[in-house]
Amino acid sequence: MAVFKTLDDVDVHDKRVLIRVDLNVPMQAGEITDTTRIERLKITLDDITQRGGKAILLAHFGRPKGKVVPEMSLRPVAKACSTIFGKHVVFVSPDAVKSDADYVNDMEAGDIVLLENTRFYPGEEHNDIELAQYYAALGDIYVNDAFSAAHRAHASTAAITQFLPAYAGRLMQAELNALSLALSNPKRPVGAVVGGAKVSTKIDLLENLVNKIDVLIIGGGMANTFNAALGADMGDSLQEPAMYDKARAILKAAAANECRVILPSDGKVTAEFAAGAPFEVMPINADTIIPKGKESLDAGDATIRTVVSAFEKLQTLIWNGPFGAFEMPPFDEATIKTAKAAATLTKQGKLVSVAGGGDTVLALNLAGAAAHFTYISTAGGAFLEWMEGKILPGVAALENNAS
Ligand code: ADP
Numbered sequence: 269m270a271v272f273k274t275l276d277d278v279d280v281h282d283k284r285v286l287i288r289v290d291l292n293v294p295m296q297a298g299e300i301t302d303t304t305r306i307e308r309l310k311i312t313l314d315d316i317t318q319r320g321g322k323a324i325l326l327a328h329f330g331r332p333k334g335k336v337v338p339e340m341s342l343r344p345v346a347k348a349c350s351t352i353f354g355k356h357v358v359f360v361s362p363d364a365v366k367s368d369a370d371y372v373n374d375m376e377a378g379d380i381v382l383l384e385n386t387r388f389y390p391g392e393e394h395n396d397i398e399l400a401q402y403y404a405a406l407g408d409i410y411v412n413d414a415f416s417a418a419h420r421a422h423a424s425t426a427a428i429t430q431f432l433p434a435y436a437g438r439l440m441q442a443e444l445n446a447l448s449l450a451l452s453n454p455k456r457p458v459g460a461v462v463g464g465a466k467v468s469t470k471i472d473l474l475e476n477l478v479n480k481i482d483v484l485i486i487g488g489g490m491a492n493t494f495n496a497a498l499g500a501d502m503g504d505s506l507q508e509p510a511m512y513d514k515a516r517a518i519l520k521a522a523a524a525n526e527c528r529v530i531l532p533s534d535g536k537v538t539a540e541f542a543a544g545a546p547f548e549v550m551p552i553n554a555d556t557i558i559p560k561g562k563e564s565l566d567a568g569d570a571t572i573r574t575v576v577s578a579f580e581k582l583q584t585l586i587w588n589g590p591f592g593a594f595e596m597p598p599f600d601e602a603t604i605k606t607a608k609a610a611a612t613l614t615k616q617g618k619l620v621s622v623a624g625g626g627d628t629v630l631a632l633n634l635a636g637a638a639a640h641f642t643y644i645s646t647a648g649g650a651f652l653e654w655m656e657g658k659i660l661p662g663v664a665a666l667e668n669n670a671s
């Protein structure tokens with residue numbers, strides 16, 4: 269279990285609280301298209317401001333690569349923050365007249381300011397000590413609430429903890445607790461769905477999981493590679509012949525670790541990569557031959573039944589990657605049906621379910637399952653790296669700071 273300090277361990281009253289947050293919201297033509305990331309921060313901000321802390325927000329936006337890029341200013345984000353937090357958020361852009369420190373000195377208990385994009389400074393992505401000291405001088409304590417940025421050792425996520433006492437914000441705390449519940453300290457048996465497009469992007473994940481979990485359920489395009497490695501002719505299905513050896517090695521490691529592997533035993537095979545395309549369900553095993561010009565875009569009913577009955581025997585489920593090309597019905601069926609089953613088991617208190625990954629979150633939302641999962645991580649790269657067993661510098665910095 270990770271050891272880190274939280275907002276429960278500090279009196280923030282009248283303190284200048286530097287909070288690293290994720291405000292990297294999607295934006296089109298200067299308009300924010302999805303404010304989820306801002307909404308999620310509200311609990312941390314409310315907690316700090318209601319207790320009389322002065323909240324100083326640090327965040328990156330886009331990839332300005334150490335230069336001032338006006339289109340990547342956080343100014344429009346400050347406006348959205350004011351609306352969502354229900355409190356004016358002062359945007360701070362240091363200039364000849366007023367410095368960051370001047371703005372901070374003007375703050376009263378409960379105020380919120382947002383500093384300009386951390387990545388305008390070249391030192392941010394270099395985990396630069398001087399930049400960390402510059403930021404640290406603006407605060408009395410440091411709170412990291414940006415799990416999604418924790419897989420990078422940057423000045424505002426890592427080096428800064430050398431100069432200020434560091435705490436996990438409420439979101440970071442929730443994320444770390446959920447991930448520990450899923451992988452570090454799960455109720456067993458624990459299983460994982462690993463699906464999606466390619467084995468090559470998820471090798472580290474598969475290798476780590478087979479060492480830790482009891483059941484590995486492989487789906488999606490990557491399952492084609494596994495089935496082909498076992499002898500099936502997958503026709504024109506998405507697959508990676510260069511990964512056959514790797515796939516067999518992962519199956520071997522799973523067997524050595526007594527991790528049961530479930531591969532799709534049937535597939536929805538079509539000649540057309542399109543929504544609504546006609547398909548036939550074909551069994552998939554070592555003798556299967558999918559004709560040239562046809563591809564498997566989703567798992568079939570037999571696979572869905574096997575997966576759901578495997579879910580019923582689990583106490584904990586980790587999910588990353590869809591079972592098929594879920595963007596195109598009817599090839600969303602296996603993903604939707606199994607997601608609904610996991611949601612129901614979770615709702616009944618029989619399963620702890622934790623999911624993450626860009627397309628996975630989309631798919632679980634489509635299935636109407638996301639709300640019932642125990643935890644949905646929106647952290648993308650950081651979620652994957654955690655599941656791969658890697659040390660996240662931003663998390664390690666909090667842990668070191670706690671000891
Ligand atoms: P995540 O973003 O959740 O980590 P991935 O990016 O690895 O997931 O995979 C998602 C993509 O995989 C989706 O675009 C989906 O259409 C695709 N996919 C899944 N199964 C298949 C398949 N059998 N054939 C082609 N594409 C597939």
Ligand code: MG
Binds near residue numbers: 625626627
């Ligand atoms: Mg993806």
